[in-house]
Amino acid sequence: METEERLRIWMLQGLAGDAQAYQCFLKDLSAYVRNFLRRRLAQRPDDVEDLVQETLLAVHHQRHTYRPELPLTAWVHAIARYKLIDWLRARAARDACTEPLEDEADTFFTHADREASTARRDLDVLLQTLPERQRLPIVHMKLEGLSVAETARLTGMSESAVKVGVHRGLKALAALVTRSAP
Amino acid sequence: MKTDELIHALVADARPVPTWAVERRFALAVMLGLAAAVVLMLGVFGLRHDWAAVWMLPMFWGKFALGGVLALLGLAVVLRLSRPGAPWGRIAVWLAVPPLAVWAVAVADLAAAAPSERLVLLLGSTWRTCPFNIALLSLPTLAALFWAMRGAAPTRLAWSGACAGLLAGALGVLAYALHCPEMQAPFVALWYLAGMLLPAALGALLGPRLLRW
Numbered sequence: 001m002e003t004e005e006r007l008r009i010w011m012l013q014g015l016a017g018d019a020q021a022y023q024c025f026l027k028d029l030s031a032y033v034r035n036f037l038r039r040r041l042a043q044r045p046d047d048v049e050d051l052v053q054e055t056l057l058a059v060h061h062q063r064h065t066y067r068p069e070l071p072l073t074a075w076v077h078a079i080a081r082y083k084l085i086d087w088l089r090a091r092a093a094r095d096a097c098t099e100p101l102e103d104e105a106d107t108f109f110t111h112a113d114r115e116a117s118t119a120r121r122d123l124d125v126l127l128q129t130l131p132e133r134q135r136l137p138i139v140h141m142k143l144e145g146l147s148v149a150e151t152a153r154l155t156g157m158s159e160s161a162v163k164v165g166v167h168r169g170l171k172a173l174a175a176l177v178t179r180s181a182p
Numbered sequence: 183m184k185t186d187e188l189i190h191a192l193v194a195d196a197r198p199v200p201t202w203a204v205e206r207r208f209a210l211a212v213m214l215g216l217a218a219a220v221v222l223m224l225g226v227f228g229l230r231h232d233w234a235a236v237w238m239l240p241m242f243w244g245k246f247a248l249g250g251v252l253a254l255l256g257l258a259v260v261l262r263l264s265r266p267g268a269p270w271g272r273i274a275v276w277l278a279v280p281p282l283a284v285w286a287v288a289v290a291d292l293a294a295a296a297p298s299e300r301l302v303l304l305l306g307s308t309w310r311t312c313p314f315n316i317a318l319l320s321l322p323t324l325a326a327l328f329w330a331m332r333g334a335a336p337t338r339l340a341w342s343g344a345c346a347g348l349l350a351g352a353l354g355v356l357a358y359a360l361h362c363p364e365m366q367a368p369f370v371a372l373w374y375l376a377g378m379l380l381p382a383a384l385g386a387l388l389g390p391r392l393l394r395w
Binding site: 014015016017019022023026027030049052053056057058060061062063064065066067070071074075076077078079081082086 | 185186188189190192193194195196197198199200201203204264265266267268334335337394395
């Protein structure tokens with residue numbers, strides 16, 4: 001059966017009080033939500049499951065806002081997107097007021113780990129040299145895998161400004177890297 | 183907590199959901215808001231006194247038509263905005279029709295009037311207070327609509343706040359038209375609209391702060 005049709009039938013039975021169907025619905029749904037979030041939070045796999053649970057919780061608490069004539073997948077997708085954007089925004093605010101610690105203990109990590117984290121830190125250092133209108137689009141679109149529209153919403157920039165920012169920022173980064181590594 | 187455990191907990195918590203829960207909440211908010219607006223109008227401004235002279239003039243009813251049509255459209259838009267994933271853009275476009283209709287009448291009236299009378303048609307005698315009076319009457323409805331929306335799940339918070347404000351403003355117009363002595367289309371086209379846009383702007387500002395879930 002089609003995903004939409006299957007989920008919709010379970011959901012409607014669940015709304016009528018059928019616990020068995022509701023459990024099937026949530027179980028099935030969690031797999032789709034996990035997949036949706038994993039693709040968008042490729043940089044932070046540890047946070048995916050938290051957000052999956054947050055989304056399921058929201059679906060449960062807001063289930064009275066579902067109408068049978070709405071496509072169920074569109075309804076769930078809108079909730080998952082809302083929770084994702086809300087979470088990203090909250091994290092951006094949190095990161096803005098916490099200074100990341102430069103811990104010497106980093107150097108005791110395994111070889112592979114250090115490679116990865118220095119690469120990430122080098123990138124962060126380079127990114128810090130960019131103006132915000134170029135840095136934020138790159139962080140959201142290239143590192144966190146958001147779409148142009150989501151980035152625009154998150155940063156308050158227009159979609160074309162986001163695209164221009166990514167383009168110019170990547171060019172500037174490329175110039176920086178070739179200059180610092182002859 | 184494991185996701186499977188969460189699902190079990192949610193299933194255990196699930197009770198049958200009433201079908202029209204969101205609609206009922208909005209119906210209550212609209213009725214309470216409109217009642218509060220009328221009471222506020224009676225208390226602060228008072229009814230107009232010239233009923234006998236005006237009750238059959240088209241402009242008297244035109245103001246109610248403007249507020250009523252905008253309120254119905256606004257309610258439809260706000261209900262859609264309260265449901266994740268429900269399409270709302272196409273119906274929101276219709277919100278432009280009532281103001282455009284009033285503007286068309288206003289432009290015709292202004293064109294037909296003598297140049298010296300045009301300013302009077304636009305400003306009437308209450309233009310300084312009219313928009314603020316309408317905005318004042320819309321505040322209880324705006325609060326009630328925000329309460330209703332907090333029981334639903336809007337995902338476009340600024341738009342939801344703005345449309346709730348517009349709906350509150352339209353209901354404010356319905357109440358204020360019982361008091362307002364102005365009878366010129368150009369006045370209504372300008373100041374009634376401003377009176378509805380004030381709560382809409384307030385709603386757009388407050389939405390992202392108050393409607394998060």
